[in-house]
Amino acid sequence: MNNKTQLPLAGVRVVDFGQQIAGPAVAMVLADFGATVVHIDPPEGPQWDHPANAVLNRNKSCLRLDLKEESGLAQAQALIDKADVVIESFRPGVMKALGVDFESLRAARPELITLSVPGFASNDDLRKEWKATEAVVAATCGAFTDMGFNRVLMGVNPSFSPLPLGSSYAVSLAASSVVLSLFEREKTGRGDSIEVPVAAALMEGLSYNSYVIEGLPERYKTMREEEIEHRKANNITMDLSYDDLQEYLDPFYRTYECADGRMFYCVCPSHRNHAKRALKLLGIYDELMAEGLPDVKDLHMPIAEWEGETSIGVYPLPKKWADIISAKMKQAFLTRTSDEWGKLFGEGQIPGAPHRTTQEWVNDEHTNAAGLIVEVDDPEYGLMKQGGPIAWLEDLADDMLTPRPRKNVNFAEALAELTEVAAEETVTRPTGTNIQPVSGKGWLDGVRILDLTNVIAGPHSTAFLSRFGAEVIKLDPVTPLYDPLIGTLFTFQTGVSKQSALVDITTDEGREAFNRLVRSVDMVVINAPERQMKPLGLDHESLQAVHPGVLFCRLDCLGGPRRGPKTDYIGYDDIIQANSGIMSRFGGPATPEEHAHLGTLDVNCGFAAGLGMAVALYRKQKTGVVSRARTSLSAVTNLAQAPFAFDYAGRAPFNEPSGREALGNHELSHFYPTAEGWIFIDSNRGELAKLEQVEGLAGISAAGDIREFLTQALSKAPAAYWAKTLQDADIAAAVPMAIENLRETYSRDADGTPGTDQGSFAFSVYRDHPSGHCITQVDHYSIRPSEAQVRAFRPTERFGHSTREVLADVGYTPAEIDSMIERKIAGLGWGKEFLPS
Numbered sequence: 001m002n003n004k005t006q007l008p009l010a011g012v013r014v015v016d017f018g019q020q021i022a023g024p025a026v027a028m029v030l031a032d033f034g035a036t037v038v039h040i041d042p043p044e045g046p047q048w049d050h051p052a053n054a055v056l057n058r059n060k061s062c063l064r065l066d067l068k069e070e071s072g073l074a075q076a077q078a079l080i081d082k083a084d085v086v087i088e089s090f091r092p093g094v095m096k097a098l099g100v101d102f103e104s105l106r107a108a109r110p111e112l113i114t115l116s117v118p119g120f121a122s123n124d125d126l127r128k129e130w131k132a133t134e135a136v137v138a139a140t141c142g143a144f145t146d147m148g149f150n151r152v153l154m155g156v157n158p159s160f161s162p163l164p165l166g167s168s169y170a171v172s173l174a175a176s177s178v179v180l181s182l183f184e185r186e187k188t189g190r191g192d193s194i195e196v197p198v199a200a201a202l203m204e205g206l207s208y209n210s211y212v213i214e215g216l217p218e219r220y221k222t223m224r225e226e227e228i229e230h231r232k233a234n235n236i237t238m239d240l241s242y243d244d245l246q247e248y249l250d251p252f253y254r255t256y257e258c259a260d261g262r263m264f265y266c267v268c269p270s271h272r273n274h275a276k277r278a279l280k281l282l283g284i285y286d287e288l289m290a291e292g293l294p295d296v297k298d299l300h301m302p303i304a305e306w307e308g309e310t311s312i313g314v315y316p317l318p319k320k321w322a323d324i325i326s327a328k329m330k331q332a333f334l335t336r337t338s339d340e341w342g343k344l345f346g347e348g349q350i351p352g353a354p355h356r357t358t359q360e361w362v363n364d365e366h367t368n369a370a371g372l373i374v375e376v377d378d379p380e381y382g383l384m385k386q387g388g389p390i391a392w393l394e395d396l397a398d399d400m401l402t403p404r405p406r407k408n409v410n411f412a413e414a415l416a417e418l419t420e421v422a423a424e425e426t427v428t429r430p431t432g433t434n435i436q437p438v439s440g441k442g443w444l445d446g447v448r449i450l451d452l453t454n455v456i457a458g459p460h461s462t463a464f465l466s467r468f469g470a471e472v473i474k475l476d477p478v479t480p481l482y483d484p485l486i487g488t489l490f491t492f493q494t495g496v497s498k499q500s501a502l503v504d505i506t507t508d509e510g511r512e513a514f515n516r517l518v519r520s521v522d523m524v525v526i527n528a529p530e531r532q533m534k535p536l537g538l539d540h541e542s543l544q545a546v547h548p549g550v551l552f553c554r555l556d557c558l559g560g561p562r563r564g565p566k567t568d569y570i571g572y573d574d575i576i577q578a579n580s581g582i583m584s585r586f587g588g589p590a591t592p593e594e595h596a597h598l599g600t601l602d603v604n605c606g607f608a609a610g611l612g613m614a615v616a617l618y619r620k621q622k623t624g625v626v627s628r629a630r631t632s633l634s635a636v637t638n639l640a641q642a643p644f645a646f647d648y649a650g651r652a653p654f655n656e657p658s659g660r661e662a663l664g665n666h667e668l669s670h671f672y673p674t675a676e677g678w679i680f681i682d683s684n685r686g687e688l689a690k691l692e693q694v695e696g697l698a699g700i701s702a703a704g705d706i707r708e709f710l711t712q713a714l715s716k717a718p719a720a721y722w723a724k725t726l727q728d729a730d731i732a733a734a735v736p737m738a739i740e741n742l743r744e745t746y747s748r749d750a751d752g753t754p755g756t757d758q759g760s761f762a763f764s765v766y767r768d769h770p771s772g773h774c775i776t777q778v779d780h781y782s783i784r785p786s787e788a789q790v791r792a793f794r795p796t797e798r799f800g801h802s803t804r805e806v807l808a809d810v811g812y813t814p815a816e817i818d819s820m821i822e823r824k825i826a827g828l829g830w831g832k833e834f835l836p837s
Contacts, residue, residue: 026175091119166198172611277350387641443788448473474500475514509820523551688700
């Protein structure tokens with residue numbers, strides 16, 4: 001890698017025993033940031049034989065060792081002795097049984113950091129021994145059941161998705177935890193032993209699908225939800241066609257056909273300016289105004305007090321106006337091609353994008369120019385397009401865009417590489433007798449963050465870091481830009497553990513308050529395109545002039561390490577789902593469909609921003625250099641599509657499972673109905689001999705049609721029977737669970753603990769939530785250090801609840817604060833109610 005010594009994790013040595021996706025990808029992310037990584041496979045090679053290993057093992061030196069042999073174990077131990085970080089992703093207890101005991105290693109070397117990424121938690125007695133493939137974890141975590149309102153209305157249940165969401169979330173979370181542990185080690189000399197179960201990571205990733213608000217006001221129910229309730233109440237079959245379903249979608253949140261016959265995804269609900277710009281661009285704004293489309297001034301007032309029945313910028317629209325607007329938008333979109341609309345929307349600062357396939361994404365002009373896709377000359381596949389880094393530092397971005405191809409080495413070469421890097425390291429942490437005892441504090445105790453973000457990805461990043469002790473001040477405008485659905489409802493997830501203050505920073509007095517806040521924090525975070533930084537005074541020079549040494553993190557939609565044609569386009573999760581091929585894969589190319597999970601990319605973008613912030617903190621602690629961390633929704637889509645988002649000459653067709661009828665990867669990795677319920681089997685032809693030994697499956701090896709064989713065989717007993725029988729035979733299998741059932745089984749009244757002791761699933765019930773509703777939420781429990789503290793989150797407070805306290809903390813007197821509030825330079829709330837009715 002060019003200038004590798006400049007990268008922030010240069011000198012950090014990693015031994016990576018990881019297999020499948022999650023473990024190796026964590027080490028890949030660390031290597032992208034400059035760590036030296038030795039990857040160890042078993043003698044027979046990777047467990048997952050796939051071209052994606054070329055991506056997961058870039059920047060690594062790879063060798064094979066047999067830990068079951070005394071010599072192989074001794075060589076592994078010699079490599080570990082030279083490591084700062086050791087990673088494994090097997091079932092709990094496997095590494096110890098092979099002779100690599102993390103507890104003993106850390107007792108001898110307290111500076112060592114160990115990371116385990118099992119499928120299910122080591123304290124999940126029911127599942128920890130299961131063969132936890134990607135699909136088995138997804139099925140168990142509810143990711144394939146009741147997959148969104150679309151699938152419910154179409155009567156498709158269970159559904160299958162080939163996206164490795166569990167691993168993609170686990171990678172960002174686990175990599176962040178390693179870097180945060182390195183940050184702590186710089187201060188104390190101590191490492192940590194960390195576990196990040198993929199199941200727990202997936203549950204945190206699905207948090208927007210799993211939280212429940214009792215007594216949710218009717219105004220937040222979409223047309224799809226109302227139709228589901230109507231059909232259930234009247235015993236009407238859920239059988240909507242794809243085309244019929246489109247008419248239940250909000251006009252500002254749906255797919256339209258264009259002049260070239262290709263589809264365009266418009267995503268501009270909930271924001272008054274975006275919706276108005278879209279209607280004006282489409283040439284139908286004046287028509288709608290003439291037809292009486294209302295424009296309510298304050299959407300945060302109760303509906304009973306509105307001066308109209310609906311408004312531009314409110315989601316969801318009532319069916320009457322949704323139908324009127326959709327009809328006009330359909331006709332307008334037919335006047336230009338999808339590419340033309342993409343450029344017009346992007347340059348007009350309107351969220352929307354053409355539907356494209358993953359192959360088109362990987363080969364797109366913007367993704368390649370921006371460094372979202374990089375080229376690596378792999379020894380097996382030749383020149384290969386791969387997903388770029390998931391996070392980066394602005395001043396070092398170029399140095400992360402020329403990854404070294406994976407290389408095969410022998411033991412002596414691997415040991416020599418680690419030894420050489422160790423000899424070159426400038427050790428800046430306490431060592432020997434200066435290593436401090438376990439503090440019991442969080443990795444980020446004492447770190448203060450000013451959060452200027454909105455919607456999901458940005459605020460999720462700081463909510464994520466709050467579990468480690470970071471103090472977060474959430475600063476919002478006095479007058480909201482978003483309606484209560486995005487502006488308030490989402491904050492029940494993104495606003496936890498934060499102080500909320502409202503200040504108008506466009507005024508001179510508000511700007512002074514902002515500058516005082518900047519001087520009081522260690523990090524400033526925003527989600528916005530690059531073009532807004534200088535006008536907001538958030539470019540590097542302006543920010544450093546206010547507070548020399550303050551760190552910065554920025555998230556956006558289409559940004560990459562370098563500029564590209566679409567760098568300044570704005571957008572949301574759904575925009576990248578459409579543009580990167582996720583929606584074409586999930587729904588099928590002809591009938592693209594939003595991936596069922598709300599925040600599919602948003603949540604992981606938040607986690608990746610947390611990683612970027614952790615790297616910036618570590619770099620400053622170690623070297624004093626001040627960084628600006630970056631990530632984007634576009635960067636993390638490559639991780640969500642790890643098995644697909646690459647290309648090279650001679651690559652097999654991009655024909656992975658797609659569409660709502662797909663029930664698996666192939667006949668041995670597939671959903672099957674049983675005598676009672678469904679089961680997902682995740683096997684392969686290499687296990688046919690094992691399957692032959694399972695009672696009821698004898699003859700499968702000779703079956704001409706394995707799918708038909710399994711359909712017949714599995715219909716003879718209930719799913720629960722087959723799941724246990726197959727699991728006992730060490731065949732990956734699971735009964736698909738519903739998130740609703742998991743929540744009912746694994747919820748407890750909020751007790752001030754983070755849920756890390758609860759196994760693979762943990763929800764807390766907040767009966768006295770500040771909103772006045774009883775709310776059940778998944779815990780922040782996926783990262784489990786053995787030494788550092790993880791905190792339970794505080795429920796989200798009402799907007800402006802802490803305005804007085806926040807301003808007082810930076811030197812304002814009560815009289816000054818009262819005056820600022822009276823003149824609307826500061827505020828104490830949006831509307832009359834926390835969650836408007």
